[in-house]
Amino acid sequence: MNLLANSELPELCWFQDIDKSALALVGGKVSSLGELIHAGVRVPPGFALTTAGFQRFLREGGIERALFAPGADLDPEDIRALEERSLALRTMIESTPFSSELEDRIAEFYRKLSVICCLPATPVAVRSSATSEDLPGASFAGQQDTYLWIRGVDSLLSHIRRCMGSLFTARAIAYRARMGFAREQIAISVGVQKMANSYTAGVMFTLDPANGDRSVIAIDSNFGFGESVVSGEVTPDHFLVNKISLDVIERTISRKEICYTVDPHAQKSLAQDVPFERQTVQSILDEEVVELARMGKQIERQYGRPMDIEWAVDKDLPAGGNIFILQARPETVWSTKKAAVVEAPASALDHILQAMLTGRRVS
Amino acid sequence: MTKFPNPHDFKSIPGTEGWERMYPYQYRFVTDDPERKEYEEKTLWFNDALHYPEPLCPFDTIWDEAWYLALSQYNNRIFMVPPVRGVDHRIINGYVYISPVPVTDPKEIEARVPHFMERAGYYFKNWDALEEKWKQKMKNTIEEVAALRIPVLADMEDLSVVTDGVGESKGFHLLKAYDDLINLGLKCWQYHFEFLNLGYAAYVFFLDFVQKKFPSMPVQRVTQMISGIDVIMYQPDEELKKLARKAIELGIDPVVTFSKEWKEVEAALKKLPKGQQWLAELDSKRDPWFYVSTGTGWYHQDRCWNDAMNVPLSGITTYIQKIKQGANIDRPIAQVRAERDRITAEYRALMESDADRKTFDELLGTAKTVFPYVENHLFYVEHWFHSIFWNKVREVAAILQQHGIINEVEDVWYLRRDEIKQALWDVVTAWATGVKPRGSKTWPAEITWRKGVMQKFREWSAPPALGVAPEVIQEPFTIVLWGVTNKSLADWSSVQNSKDPGAITDLKGFAGSPGLVEGKARVCRTVDEVSELQEGEILVAPTTSPSWAPAFAKIKACVTDVGGVMSHAAIVCREYGMPAVVGTGHATKIIKSGMMLRVDGSTGAVTIAR
Numbered sequence: 001m002n003l004l005a006n007s008e009l010p011e012l013c014w015f016q017d018i019d020k021s022a023l024a025l026v027g028g029k030v031s032s033l034g035e036l037i038h039a040g041v042r043v044p045p046g047f048a049l050t051t052a053g054f055q056r057f058l059r060e061g062g063i064e065r066a067l068f069a070p071g072a073d074l075d076p077e078d079i080r081a082l083e084e085r086s087l088a089l090r091t092m093i094e095s096t097p098f099s100s101e102l103e104d105r106i107a108e109f110y111r112k113l114s115v116i117c118c119l120p121a122t123p124v125a126v127r128s129s130a131t132s133e134d135l136p137g138a139s140f141a142g143q144q145d146t147y148l149w150i151r152g153v154d155s156l157l158s159h160i161r162r163c164m165g166s167l168f169t170a171r172a173i174a175y176r177a178r179m180g181f182a183r184e185q186i187a188i189s190v191g192v193q194k195m196a197n198s199y200t201a202g203v204m205f206t207l208d209p210a211n212g213d214r215s216v217i218a219i220d221s222n223f224g225f226g227e228s229v230v231s232g233e234v235t236p237d238h239f240l241v242n243k244i245s246l247d248v249i250e251r252t253i254s255r256k257e258i259c260y261t262v263d264p265h266a267q268k269s270l271a272q273d274v275p276f277e278r279q280t281v282q283s284i285l286d287e288e289v290v291e292l293a294r295m296g297k298q299i300e301r302q303y304g305r306p307m308d309i310e311w312a313v314d315k316d317l318p319a320g321g322n323i324f325i326l327q328a329r330p331e332t333v334w335s336t337k338k339a340a341v342v343e344a345p346a347s348a349l350d351h352i353l354q355a356m357l358t359g360r361r362v363s
Numbered sequence: 364m365t366k367f368p369n370p371h372d373f374k375s376i377p378g379t380e381g382w383e384r385m386y387p388y389q390y391r392f393v394t395d396d397p398e399r400k401e402y403e404e405k406t407l408w409f410n411d412a413l414h415y416p417e418p419l420c421p422f423d424t425i426w427d428e429a430w431y432l433a434l435s436q437y438n439n440r441i442f443m444v445p446p447v448r449g450v451d452h453r454i455i456n457g458y459v460y461i462s463p464v465p466v467t468d469p470k471e472i473e474a475r476v477p478h479f480m481e482r483a484g485y486y487f488k489n490w491d492a493l494e495e496k497w498k499q500k501m502k503n504t505i506e507e508v509a510a511l512r513i514p515v516l517a518d519m520e521d522l523s524v525v526t527d528g529v530g531e532s533k534g535f536h537l538l539k540a541y542d543d544l545i546n547l548g549l550k551c552w553q554y555h556f557e558f559l560n561l562g563y564a565a566y567v568f569f570l571d572f573v574q575k576k577f578p579s580m581p582v583q584r585v586t587q588m589i590s591g592i593d594v595i596m597y598q599p600d601e602e603l604k605k606l607a608r609k610a611i612e613l614g615i616d617p618v619v620t621f622s623k624e625w626k627e628v629e630a631a632l633k634k635l636p637k638g639q640q641w642l643a644e645l646d647s648k649r650d651p652w653f654y655v656s657t658g659t660g661w662y663h664q665d666r667c668w669n670d671a672m673n674v675p676l677s678g679i680t681t682y683i684q685k686i687k688q689g690a691n692i693d694r695p696i697a698q699v700r701a702e703r704d705r706i707t708a709e710y711r712a713l714m715e716s717d718a719d720r721k722t723f724d725e726l727l728g729t730a731k732t733v734f735p736y737v738e739n740h741l742f743y744v745e746h747w748f749h750s751i752f753w754n755k756v757r758e759v760a761a762i763l764q765q766h767g768i769i770n771e772v773e774d775v776w777y778l779r780r781d782e783i784k785q786a787l788w789d790v791v792t793a794w795a796t797g798v799k800p801r802g803s804k805t806w807p808a809e810i811t812w813r814k815g816v817m818q819k820f821r822e823w824s825a826p827p828a829l830g831v832a833p834e835v836i837q838e839p840f841t842i843v844l845w846g847v848t849n850k851s852l853a854d855w856s857s858v859q860n861s862k863d864p865g866a867i868t869d870l871k872g873f874a875g876s877p878g879l880v881e882g883k884a885r886v887c888r889t890v891d892e893v894s895e896l897q898e899g900e901i902l903v904a905p906t907t908s909p910s911w912a913p914a915f916a917k918i919k920a921c922v923t924d925v926g927g928v929m930s931h932a933a934i935v936c937r938e939y940g941m942p943a944v945v946g947t948g949h950a951t952k953i954i955k956s957g958m959m960l961r962v963d964g965s966t967g968a969v970t971i972a973r
Contacts, residue, residue, distance in 0.1 A: 208578070208579050211578050211579070213577050213579045213580070214577065214713045215576075215577035215579065215580050215710060215713055216577075216579045216580075240579055242579075242581065242584065242877075242965075243709075243713075244584065244705075244706050244709045244710060245584060245706065245877060247877045247878070247965045248879075248965060248966075249579060249581055249874075249877075249965050249966060250579070250966065251966070286879070344718055345717075345718040345719075345721035345722045346722050346725070347725055348565065348725040348726050348728070348729035349483060349484050349487055351568060351572065351722060351725070351726060352483075352564050352565060352568045352729075353445070353476065353479065353480065355568040355571055355572070356444065356445065356446055356447075356564065356568070357445060357446055357472070
C-alpha cells in the first residue's frame with residue numbers, strides 16, 4: 001500500500017503497511033522496519049504515529065504557534081538560553097493532551113497490537129523516528145529517544161509525547177535556527193513496537209568489522225536484552241559465519257558477567273549478574289546463529305549494501321519463529337572507507353608473476 | 364625471526380652410528396665445509412611429513428631424488444621462475460627435510476622475468492595440447508615398464524643365444540634391465556613435474572587472490588569453486604560401483620559378498636556361468652584401474668588392488684549392501700556443480716570492482732584448466748606406473764635372494780638403488796665365473812643392522828622444522844602443498860612437545876570440509892583395516908587415497924594426519940558433504956578407536972572427550 005497516494009495522510013499506520021516511499025511520513029527508523037517486513041524479515045509487530053498524526057496533535061493542542069513562532073531572536077551560541085527554551089518547549093509538549101479522538105485511535109491500535117501478541121497491555125518500545133534526513137549526525141535531533149517496557153495506554157500516550165518532545169533538544173533548536181528551516185520541515189514520527197522479551201540478543205554486521213571482509217557475517221551475542229552488547233558492558237560471544245555457505249567459521253565464547261533482563265515490577269530492564277556457572281555458556285545456539293546470518297544476508301540483499309543489525313531471540317515464542325530483527329541500518333565504518341586503489345585487471349600469468357614476486361610472509 | 368633447532372646439533376641415536384651410509388651423501392648436514400655449514404644453519408628446513416610420515420627406506424629414496432631433480436629443474440632451469448630456484452633436500456634419521464632456495468639478487472630476478480613470461484606463457488597458452496602429448500608420453504613409459512623383462516640367470520644360456528648370434532648374456536641383460544627400470548622410473552618423474560609447478564602456481568595464486576579479497580574465507584570454499592571437474596582419480600571407485608550393480612543385475616551378489624577373501628569368492632564365482640561373466644567384466648577393468656594403490660603409491664609397501672584383491676572386494680561388498688538398502692551410491696556430481704556455481708557467483712558478486720571480477724575470471728579459468736592435470740598425474744605416476752615398478756623391483760629382488768644377497772624379497776628396500784646395482788654386478792660376475800658372490804656374506808648382516816636402525820628411526824620424534832625461518836616464502840609448492848606458515852609450524856610443534864599425549868584433548872588441522880559432528884573414532888592405519896569400520900563412525904587415518912573411497916560411504920567424518928585442503932580426504936568429504944579435518948600431524952597417534960570425537964570441519968578443530 002502506498003500511504004502517500006491517499007489524499008488524506010494517515011495519522012497512524014501498521015509497520016507492515018509501510019514502505020520506502022513513506023519515509024517523510026514515518027521517519028527513517030520506522031520506514032526501515034517496514035522495509036524489513038517487505039524483505040520477508042521477521043520484525044516485532046508495531047505501528048507508528050505518523051508526522052500527520054504529529055501535526056494533528058500540535059494543531060488540536062493549540063501549541064503549533066508557540067512552538068515555532070519565536071526563535072528568530074534566539075542566539076544559537078547561547079547554550080543556556082537554548083537549554084531553557086528546550087525545557088520549556090518539551091514541557092509544553094509533554095503536558096499537552098491528545099484530543100480524545102486521536103487518543104482513542106492510538107488506544108485502538110495498541111489494543112489490536114496486544115491482541116496480536118496475545119498479551120494484554122503488551123509491553124512496547126516507544127521510539128522517535130526522525131524525518132529530517134538532512135540533519136547531519138543522527139544523535140542530536142532526538143532520534144535516539146527510546147523508551148522500553150512501556151505498558152498500558154496512559155503510559156504509552158505520555159511516552160509518545162516525550163518522544164515528540166525530543167524534536168526540541170537544545171542542539172536541534174540551535175541547528176535549525178542557524179540553518180533557517182521552514183517549520184513544515186520540522187516533524188517527527190513515533191514508532192510503537194512489541195518488546196522482544198529476549199532470551200539472547202545482540203548485534204550483527206554483514207561484514208567482518210575487523211577487516212571489512214564482505215564474505216562473512218559477524219554476530220555478537222549475550223543473554224538477555226541487547227543493551228549489554230550495544231553498550232559494550234560485556235565482552236559478548238563472537239561468531240563469524242561464512243555468508244555464502246552459512247556455516248560458522250569462528251566461535252569465541254567469552255565470560256559474560258552481566259546481562260539485562262526485565263524487572264517485572266518496575267517494568268524496565270535492569271542489569272543482573274549472570275550466575276557464575278552460566279557465564280561461559282554459549283549464549284546462542286549454532287542453529288540460531290545460522291538462522292540469523294541467513295536473515296542478515298537477506299537484509300543486505302534488500303538494501304544492496306553491508307548492514308549493521310540489532311536482533312533478539314524471544315523467549316515467549318517457540319523455536320523456529322522466535323528470532324527477530326529489531327533494527328537495521330547501513331554499516332558506516334567500512335562502507336565509507338575509500339575503496340582501495342582499484343587495480344587494473346590482470347591476465348592470469350601477470351597476476352601469477354606479481355604474486356610470485358611478492359611471495360607469502362611467514363614471520 | 365623464528366629459530367628452530369640447529370641441524371648440526373643432532374647426535375646419532377645410540378646404535379645407529381653410521382646410518383648416513385643408507386642415503387646419498389649429499390643428503391647429510393655437514394660441518395666440515397664452512398660455506399655449506401653456514402648455509403645449512405641459516406636456512407629453514409621443514410620436515411616433509413606430508414610425503415614421508417615414516418622414515419625413508421634406503422631404496423625409496425629414489426622418488427625423493429627424482430623430485431629433488433625434477434621440481435628444481437623446472438623451477439630453476441626450464442621455466443626460470445623469477446624469485447625461486449629449486450627445493451633443497453637433507454635427511455636426518457631417515458626423515459626428509461626440505462627447503463626452498465630463493466634467488467636473492469634483485470637484478471637476477473628481473474632478468475629472469477621475461478624468460479619466465481615466455482616459457483610459462485607458452486605452457487599456459489598451449490596447455491591442452493601439451494597435456495594430451497603428456498598423456499601419450501606417460502602411456503608409452505608405462506607400456507615400456509610393463510613390457511620390461513627381468514631375465515633369470517640360467518645355469519646354461521639358451522641355445523638361441525648361439526643360433527641367433529645374440530652375442531650378449533643374461534647377466535648383461537639383467538644389469539641393463541635394472542638400469543632401464545630405474546631410468547624409466549626417473550623419466551616418469553621428469554614428466555611428473557612437467558606441468559606441476561605451473562599448475563600449482565596457477566592454483567595457489569588463485570587462492571591467494573580470492574583470500575586477499577575475503578580474508579576470512581576458508582580455503583575449502585575457494586577449492587569448491589574448482590570442484591565437480593571430472594578427474595580419473597575417481598575412476599577406480601566408479602568401476603567398483605559398476606561392478607556392484609552388475610553383480611546385483613546378474614543375481615550373483617550373494618556370492619560376491621559371502622566372504623572377505625577374494626580367493627574364495629573367485630573360486631565360487633568360477634563355478635557359475637553368471638559368475639564367469641562377472642569375472643570377465645572385472646578382468647577388463649583391472650588394467651589400468653586396479654593399479655590404483657592402497658596407499659599413496661610413494662612407498663614400496665603400498666600394494667595396488669591387483670595385488671590385494673581383498674581391498675576392492677571389500678569396496679564392492681560395501682556398495683552392494685548400500686544399493687540393497689536403497690541408498691544412492693552415485694557421486695552427487697550435479698549437486699556439487701550447482702553448489703560450485705552458486706558459491707562462485709556469490710563471491711564474484713561481492714567483489715568491489717569490475718576489474719577485480721575480470722582478474723578473478725582469468726585466474727579461475729586458469730585454475731580450472733590446470734586442475735585435471737594436478738589431480739590426474741597422481742594416477743598415472745604414483746599409482747599406475749609405481750604399482751608396476753615396485754613389482755619389477757621385486758623381480759630383481761627375487762634374483763638377489765636366489766643368489767643369497769638378501770634373505771627375503773622384501774629386504775631389497777634396505778639397499779640403496781646404486782647398492783643394488785653393485786650387488787647385481789657381484790651376482791652376475793660370480794654367476795658367470797662360477798663362484799659365490801661376496802655380498803652373500805656381507806649384505807644379510809648389513810640389512811639386519813639397517814632394520815634395527817629403521818626401527819629406532821620410527822621411534823624418534825622428528826622436529827617439524829630446523830634452522831631459521833625466512834620472512835617470505837615464494838616457492839609455490841612450499842605454500843600450497845605443505846602450507847608452511849609460522850602458525851602451522853607452531854601448531855605441529857606444540858603437539859610434538861606435549862609431555863603427556865594421553866592428556867591431549869584438542870587437535871588442530873586444516874579445515875578440509877565444513878560441518879560439525881560428534882561420534883565414535885575408528886583408527887585405520889592402512890586400507891586393510893577399513894573393513895572394521897562401522898556405520899556412522901569417524902575415520903581417523905594417516906592419509907587416504909582413492910582405494911579408501913568405499914569407506915566414505917559409511918563414515919560421518921574424517922580426520923587425517925597429513926594432507927592439505929586438496930588432499931583426497933578433503934575432496935571426497937566435500938563431495939559427500941561431511942566434515943573433514945586434515946593435516947592434524949598426529950591424530951592416529953593420539954586418538955584411539957572408540958574415543959568420542961567432536962570434529963569441526965569448518966574451523967579445523969578436533970576435540971577428544973576424555
